[in-house]
Amino acid sequence: MGTTTAAADTSSSLPISSYRDIAVDAAHQQVFLSDPFGGSVLVTDYTGQVVKRFSGEAGAWGLALSSDSRTLYVALRDAGAIAAIDTATLEETARYDTGTGAGVYAGPTSLALAGGKIWFGYSTDTWHGALGALDLSGAEPVVTRGQGLDTFRSSPRLAATPQHPDTLVAAESDGNAATLAVYDVSTGQADTQAKRVDPGPDGCESLQDLALTPDARQVVVACAAAHYHQVFRTADLADDGIYTTSWSPDAVAIAPDGTIAAGVYGPSRPDVQLFTQGNSTAFASWDFPSPSDYADTTVETAGLAWAPDGSRVFAVTETSGSSALTLQVLNHPQVATTVTVQAPASSPRNQDLTLTGKLEAPVGFGAGSTVDIWRLDDPLAGEGTLIGSAPVAADGTFGYTDRPRAKGDVQYTVQYYGDARHAYAYGTATVDITSD
Incomplete structure (x- = not known):
């Protein structure tokens, strides 16, 4: 950087x-x-x-x-x-x-x-x-x-x-x-x-x-x-x-x-x-x-x-x-921040699905930092729904568990809104939701 x-x-x-x-x-x-x-x-x-x-x-x-x-x-x-x-x-x-x-x-x-x-x-x-x-x-x-x-x-x-x-x-x-x-x-x-x-x-x-x-x-x-x-x-x-x-x-x-x-x-x-x-x-x-x-x-x-x-x-x-x-x-100048998101390639619907990820920047993240998680059941339509937030650990890691109901490709977007020291950033992951 x-x-x-x-x-x-x-x-x-x-x-x-x-x-x-x-x-x-x-x-x-x-x-x-x-x-x-x-x-x-x-x-x-x-x-x-x-x-x-x-x-x-x-x-x-x-x-x-x-x-x-x-x-x-x-x-x-x-x-x-x-x-x-x-x-x-x-x-x-x-x-x-x-x-x-x-x-x-x-x-x-x-x-x-x-x-x-x-x-x-x-x-x-x-x-x-x-x-x-x-x-x-x-x-x-x-x-x-x-x-x-x-x-x-x-x-x-x-x-x-x-x-x-x-x-x-x-x-x-x-x-x-x-x-x-x-x-x-x-x-x-x-x-x-x-x-x-x-x-x-x-x-x-x-x-x-x-x-x-x-x-x-x-x-x-x-x-x-x-x-x-x-x-x-x-x-x-x-x-x-x-x-x-x-x-x-x-x-x-x-x-x-x-x-x-x-x-x-x-x-x-x-x-x-x-x-x-x-x-x-x-x-x-x-x-x-x-x-x-x-x-x-x-x-x-x-x-x-x-x-x-x-x-x-x-x-x-x-x-x-x-x-x-x-x-x-x-x-303090805002520093560039990246968000990576990991999720399984596929997961059964109506069962727990865990997202994990990490924020990375030259400067650490203070206590109280959070990310928002959005879910888009149809990646071709709309902006999705805010389904929750997750705390960010001191090392930038986070996790969130969802239980999707719709079948097909579901896109998850994790948004970090930044602060006085970090710039806004987001990351996405798509999961194929299969039958129960």
Whole structure:
């Protein structure tokens, strides 16, 4: 199936000149962006229109949204703290001292929710990084630090997934050869499960971003010195595939259904591509227009995020030679879908006849998907009768049992009406209905 190239559906200029992280709040249809050098957190709606800008958020770096979308946590590197923002009232409700100290080689940067805690990466000094955790489950907040020591040379970047909350992945991001580590945090401590230095067939220098698949079996990384996005198995961090992008990968985000959005920096094209998990060839892509022959619009490091329902991708871009930032809203394109139907060549009338089939598309089918079944007793006349519907399983399969009464050729048509991500499709099968 070929690649579909599209333009951004919405493009909005942002009133900030620095950027580090993005979080999407589906409950209130809001997008949060950190502005570290402006000391603020920007809030927009799903079209990129500004809702609010928080000031007084010194060194706002990494963001993490609670599982119920009620609270946004912000790593404040230059304050040595983690702030909590109510996503409904858009007010800061708490601030927790991490005890790390504040500033470039001290304060917290990346955040991830795992094991019932808020994990953060921070620097212990100029040449070392570590992991810490903020536990809010008790009467008083509890901070632990000093985990993952002697692994990272700077504040590590973190990744987790809500479907498997006991797995935490951390990666070196100081510009040298990356160190990648997987931890089990179910006990409240970061217990190392796997660790690898300079991973990948061509190494991994200057790691820019990483994301964990929903099943927590793979981690996808964007390393600036590579020509593709790399995939590693979390069990042992062995090489586990690539996604064919181009020089130089700098962003990756994974939807709840496993669809990978991959972004690159610089004049390479395309800027953003979509992949199904395990398929190295993209099925959709976007190119962002450049304002002139001397300037290019490119994806920011860690500048991609999915809406939790998978309906769109948000991309933060910058125009080269300026500090102008833009929020691009990329509606997920409908992908081509096929329906295959299997039925017996003949079947006695007034007896059960079972149809089976499968929907196939580059993107998986969500819970609640159905197909309609139509029966035409005379294939030469009319459009037939709607006789029922059938649920579609996660792998696209479906089944339906009918009891036809008319003799002769009966045509069954299975219709799938599509959704925001899948195009309409249908398939047919003809059965010779014989005497009882």
